[in-house]
Amino acid sequence: MKLYKLLLFIPFIFITSCDLDREPYGLSNFWNTEADAQLGLDAAYAPFYEEEGFGRGHWWVGAASDDMVINRSKGDDEALTEFRTTTNASSGQFSNWKIMYKVIRRSNDVMKYAPNIEMSDKNKDIILGEANFLCAFAYFHLAKRYGGLPFYDYNKPQEINKPRETKIETYTRIEGYLKTAISHFEKQSLWTRDKGAEGRPQLGAAYGLLAKVYAHWGKYNEAKAAAEKVINSGKYSLDKTNNNGYAHLFSPAGEKHEEVLFNLTNKPVRNQGTVTSVILLSGTLSGGTGWYYFAPTKSLFDAFEKPNLTSSGDLRRLVTLKGAGDDVFFLGKQTTLTSALIKDMSTGYMGTKYSAAYNDLTGWNWETGADVPLLRYADVLLIHAEAEIFLAGGGPNDRTKGVAAAAASFNEVRVRAFGGDNSKAISAPTFNDLVKERRCELAYEDERHYDLVRWGLAKEVYAAATTASDPRGPRTFDPAKDAHFPIPQREIENTDYLLVNNPNDGYSNFK
Structure with a gap:
């Protein structure tokens, strides 16, 4: 059902x-x-x-x-x-x-x-x-x-x-x-669910969540083994549609792709879905409908690799957040954002990861029908890469140690983000590479803070902020008091x- x-x-x-x-x-x-x-x-x-x-x-x-x-x-x-x-x-x-x-x-x-x-x-x-x-x-x-x-x-x-x-x-x-x-x-x-049971858990979801539990627990041998159950099943893959699978995945056309291991499926009808999309939407842009509760930081914007002469840049950025000069496709028309159109977004950016459903609507619904993925295969691949890095001696205490064993899982996610450009693959990913990749891949999916805390990086990262990168400026995180x-x-x-x-x-x- x-x-x-x-x-x-x-x-x-x-x-x-x-x-x-x-x-x-x-x-x-x-x-x-x-x-x-x-x-x-x-x-x-x-x-x-x-x-x-x-x-x-x-x-x-x-x-x-x-x-x-x-x-x-x-x-x-x-x-x-x-x-x-x-x-x-x-x-x-x-x-x-x-x-x-x-x-x-x-x-x-x-x-x-x-x-x-x-x-x-x-x-x-x-x-x-x-x-x-x-x-x-x-x-x-x-x-x-x-x-x-x-x-x-x-x-x-x-x-x-x-x-x-x-x-x-x-x-x-x-x-x-x-x-x-x-x-x-x-x-x-x-391993898979029948038509009509889309979104419900199966072995991929259960082993995938178990891998995450073990990673948060610091049990990396067990995390690796659980993640490999998912990977080696051959039942799941990343969405790579039209060399921009990330955008396809977060659209009505792709949201039920096998990459999504556990999913809240929705309809664009009042009380038949979540209000996830409207929570992030600018009220100014939407004529008062958007709730604009959370705004992406400049720090997140800067985390994505920008286009240059040889690369189109990290395609995930335009899915995740947009600011002045970026185009949105809402209610059947293209609009180029200006600062005035999103003036209620205090950072100058608006979260757009769950907004693609507005492309197909004729009005600013509270419930857009956008599914909310709660566990993705990409997350499992990165947990596997993390386990390989930690088991090889990499981690917060050796952030630049390259680990070739992590490359396959890591690069499957990274190369997808650059439209299949294999020149972006990293032959021996480091812990620093992993930290950045999880941030960009899983932004707005309730992972970043928990990752920084479990890796022991929260104090360092939050203290290093500036008001240019985060309007709150540096924050004092006490690992003993603030771990939870x-x-x-x-x-x-x-x-x-x-x-x-x-x-x-x-x-x-x-x-």
Whole structure:
């Protein structure tokens, strides 16, 4: 079932079972049939579509990076992303926390009830594989932000006020969910999904996410092995359409390409998609429709290699962000941007990665129908290259060590960015090359800040900023205090202070 269809019928079925802290009411006859199990699984996807899910909720921490700034007055979030507070009063982050625990609770309900429902082994494995994947994905999203987390146990549904587990315990649980998902998917050799199930996870998504979990954990042998499961399957490839596959991938024509391992599929209809596109859109340019919440920095603009006499430059830049002098194709016409047309973008740039759907629309819809890729094959290739570099002794402590073993995975991504120009390949990529490549490939995909933190570079990079590259100027990042964001204060209060920030060693590090 296409994910956008979920929003049409989920709310009236699960209206009273949204949160982690409550049992379903009025559903005594539910969880009896395969259709019930499928509907329960579909309900687990629905929170991702909310405004503070992957409408804009994933970008509140993205603004802590050097790629983007909060472009509207949001004092609580600005204090957090400038590392000026240890109290998380962000309403957006609190909503995102609740949304992810909705996914976790609903996924757990599927894990609890689906095994006892009569259906084919194939359908049961797919349903349980998806439920475990979704649970892992939601926990990993939160673990990257907050470190050690409280965990829900469907065998003890009344135990909802629980303390944080350590970061190692948290990642071990996430690893377990993904291994269980892989076990179910492998029983059915589920490397691809049938038409109508586009966007839903399969073995590529499960192994790919596991590779990322291991990379964040610093387990590079395991990260390499998991990434190679995806690469060696032969089921996935990068979009290279017309020598500008990156632009094709982030367009309605290409958004369901096999490069996208896990995807939120959308329709350009109110309440049948996310508001992701309009969040980044200039209000001035769109006659007041755009929300212009986040603006790309000059630092991000400068990260992309520019055209010269021998190269067309990094083609990803014009997909990711645009400024004065660049053309946009919206509502059936070409417009050359001027500073006046995007005067509400404080940096002079507008994020355009999710805007191509406006090309085919006749009005400034809030929901453009643009899919939101949550895990891509390109990310897995770069995780593989990262693992090869670290295992060969490269990394933050030896940033210029070239590693030929990383070249194949690394260059598949890099050469695509230059329209297939093989002269841009690097025979022995270094850690510095990897840092730049991940930044340019994954900008606005909620990776940059977490990458800098896990590599130990955040303090150095944020301190080196200037007001010319980032209007915030240099920021003071304390690796001990700021490795993770504080847990939302309202959630701490909801637990009667059982949840605490900055606890003993082990909650914000792997000790």
